[in-house]
Amino acid sequence: MNQAAKTILVVDDDRDVRDLALTILEAAGYRVIEAANGDEAHRLLLAHPDLQIDAIFTDVVMPGRLDGIDFARAARLLRPRLGVLYATGFANLIRENRHSELQGPVLRKPYRPGELLGAIGALLDGVN
16 A cells, blocks of 8 residues: 555644654654544534545544544545544543444554554555
């Protein structure tokens, strides 16, 4: 796979965690776009319908109207074939009965660079 041609939208309200993901993905050759929360990411998708995005890597628990699960749902309404990889360090904070709403694999924080790259690679290859 030509990773340079792949664009990942990284959504996380924690600046340090977001920067780490950006660094890991960019070093691997991915193009990366960032948003600080689900609301900002959703506005970005609405404002730029032609923006090429191959996958979303989003935190599950974020402040604002759209948490990671709600954002992923909204994003897939706009782009049904978009792959989503979730990240969470707070499994117990995922709202009750929401596990069934996850539309992709979940990466547990803290994750290692190789875990993130493996999960993104598998997602892009269509393997969950």
